[in-house]
Amino acid sequence: MTTALARPGTYITETLLPGRVTTGPQSPPVAFVQEAFRGPTTFTRITSWTEYTKYFGAFEGSDSFLPYSVFSFFQNGGREAYIARVVGANGAVAAAPVLQDRNTAVTTNAPAGAAQDILLVEALNIGVWGNDLTLSVADGTDEGLFTLLIKFQGTGDAATVERWIDLSTDPSHPRFVESVVNGNSTYIKATVDVNNDTAEPNNIPAVQSDTPFVGGLDGNTPTAAEQLATVEQLDAIEQPVILVVPGEFTASNVNGIISYAQGRDDIFYIADVPPAQSPSAVITYADSLTRNSHAAIYYPWVKMPDPNSTARGATKLVPPSGMVAGQYVTTDLTRGVFKTPAGVGNLLSGVVDVEVKPTADQLGNLNLAGVNAIRVLTGRGIAVYGGRTLRKTNEVDRYIGPRRTLIYLKRASRELLEFAHFENNDSRLRSRVTTDLTKFLKDLWQAGGLAGGSANEAFYVLCDESNNTDITIEQGILNVEIGVALQYPAEFVVVTLTQIRAGGTTTGDNI
Numbered sequence: 001m002t003t004a005l006a007r008p009g010t011y012i013t014e015t016l017l018p019g020r021v022t023t024g025p026q027s028p029p030v031a032f033v034q035e036a037f038r039g040p041t042t043f044t045r046i047t048s049w050t051e052y053t054k055y056f057g058a059f060e061g062s063d064s065f066l067p068y069s070v071f072s073f074f075q076n077g078g079r080e081a082y083i084a085r086v087v088g089a090n091g092a093v094a095a096a097p098v099l100q101d102r103n104t105a106v107t108t109n110a111p112a113g114a115a116q117d118i119l120l121v122e123a124l125n126i127g128v129w130g131n132d133l134t135l136s137v138a139d140g141t142d143e144g145l146f147t148l149l150i151k152f153q154g155t156g157d158a159a160t161v162e163r164w165i166d167l168s169t170d171p172s173h174p175r176f177v178e179s180v181v182n183g184n185s186t187y188i189k190a191t192v193d194v195n196n197d198t199a200e201p202n203n204i205p206a207v208q209s210d211t212p213f214v215g216g217l218d219g220n221t222p223t224a225a226e227q228l229a230t231v232e233q234l235d236a237i238e239q240p241v242i243l244v245v246p247g248e249f250t251a252s253n254v255n256g257i258i259s260y261a262q263g264r265d266d267i268f269y270i271a272d273v274p275p276a277q278s279p280s281a282v283i284t285y286a287d288s289l290t291r292n293s294h295a296a297i298y299y300p301w302v303k304m305p306d307p308n309s310t311a312r313g314a315t316k317l318v319p320p321s322g323m324v325a326g327q328y329v330t331t332d333l334t335r336g337v338f339k340t341p342a343g344v345g346n347l348l349s350g351v352v353d354v355e356v357k358p359t360a361d362q363l364g365n366l367n368l369a370g371v372n373a374i375r376v377l378t379g380r381g382i383a384v385y386g387g388r389t390l391r392k393t394n395e396v397d398r399y400i401g402p403r404r405t406l407i408y409l410k411r412a413s414r415e416l417l418e419f420a421h422f423e424n425n426d427s428r429l430r431s432r433v434t435t436d437l438t439k440f441l442k443d444l445w446q447a448g449g450l451a452g453g454s455a456n457e458a459f460y461v462l463c464d465e466s467n468n469t470d471i472t473i474e475q476g477i478l479n480v481e482i483g484v485a486l487q488y489p490a491e492f493v494v495v496t497l498t499q500i501r502a503g504g505t506t507t508g509d510n511i
Helices: 049-056 066-075 128-132 177-181 222-235 251-262 279-287 321-334 360-368 399-418 429-445 470-475
Strands: 030-034 044-046 083-084 097-099 106-107 121-122 133-139 147-150 160-169 188-192 208-212 241-244 267-272 295-299 303-304 317-320 369-379 379-385 461-464 482-484 496-501 504-510
Touching: 030 066, 030 222, 030 321, 044 049, 049 083, 066 083, 066 317, 066 321, 083 222, 097 133, 097 208, 106 251, 121 128, 128 133, 160 177, 177 188, 222 241, 241 321, 251 295, 267 317, 267 321, 267 399, 267 482, 279 295, 279 369, 295 482, 303 504, 360 369, 399 429, 399 482, 429 461, 429 482
Parallel strands: 030 083, 030 241, 241 267, 267 295, 295 369
Antiparallel strands: 044 083, 097 106, 097 121, 121 188, 133 147, 133 208, 147 160, 303 317, 369 379, 461 482, 496 504
8 A cells, every 4th residue: 555644544546447336325516616797706506597597697608608507407307506606706796785774864875895884784695796785674563673675676566586584783683684594595694783883783774675786897808727626625524525617618727637636536527528529639639638437528519409599490519428427427326427328328418419420430539539429319219328437557447337326436445444544453443444345345246236147246345464473563543445347338339140040050240
């Protein structure tokens, strides 16, 4: 083991040999990172398209492919996603009206940071979008209380998005405005008595109607470093993740994300290629990427009915990464991570055409280059038809199923072995470790996740005196070796067709 041992825990290394793998019945969450119309810049968990719109808006600011990617993810079987909005920090400001107390009975509009008297109500996150908010203040049902009415993109009743009733500026009150609004609103956050230490605790904002938010700015176009910094917030999610950065295809940026995924060792990155590429051009592009098994690319872009258009028959050309991620989830839940998410069982929902239709020879070249094709299957639909990672050499993890299975196995092994930390390092501990891992691996094999006609052919667990000597025990080390037979996908099906007739046989062609 080359890893320096300092922190107590379980350390796992992998050795790839021809013919190894495993599986799991669960699917990791999918993380989306990209610019958005509005929304949190830290990862926010959602479980539906409706919930996405609650935090990030719908298709406003549609230069970003994020909403289309998330929309198609749920169309294709997605269940759970973490979304983080990428922003340029330089010059970015949240819109805000500043509300003065009733001692002055004057309301002023100013950007965040200007002098305030009693209450600052800001757009929940930075950006120009906040300038479309308005705020009204009305008396509450009791003295010293007030109500906030928030509208978005209009001043009519239909524009009302939130109503906060009977609020107080007194921190000891059960309806203290900060406690009630902050953390519950998806549009605003409130700060009481920002700069005025002399304001009375029961002062409340002056009554007003449709006071506009002002001063919101988007800041600079996000840099590659800012995008990668947003991706790196995944460190807070301590479980395997499928990563999508929709519409990002600048090779240097993609390679930075691939490097992060490899370093984390439990992230699988579904990357996009540039649009309007010929098959030969996309192979050249693939060769500009880091050839690593923690990422896969799909080609070409696809056309979907445009959910942001009311025109009859309108379509939108989009990168396929989000809908492909949905197919990963569907396959994981129905078969397991050992099953390559491709083939006639992975027809894409909500897709009407592909941007490019490669020939048979071009499809072969794409496959050998590690570019996963999306194909039109006559009479069936449009399907994911490739199962390779970006690794180009002949290791088994050139396939998506084995790589994702290894990610799953390492995570599951860590969880199964957590009980062993600080237990007495003796034969009883080694026996329990062997028993627990054997049961786990046998279940995986019986589910079809491991190759082999018997359990002995599918896996082994070694944790005894042969790899745990007096010296390693004195060092506080428990050595466990797991061997697994990885499942290879049936990527090529070769059929020999033989013609049979009375009195003899005639051998025909391979198909």
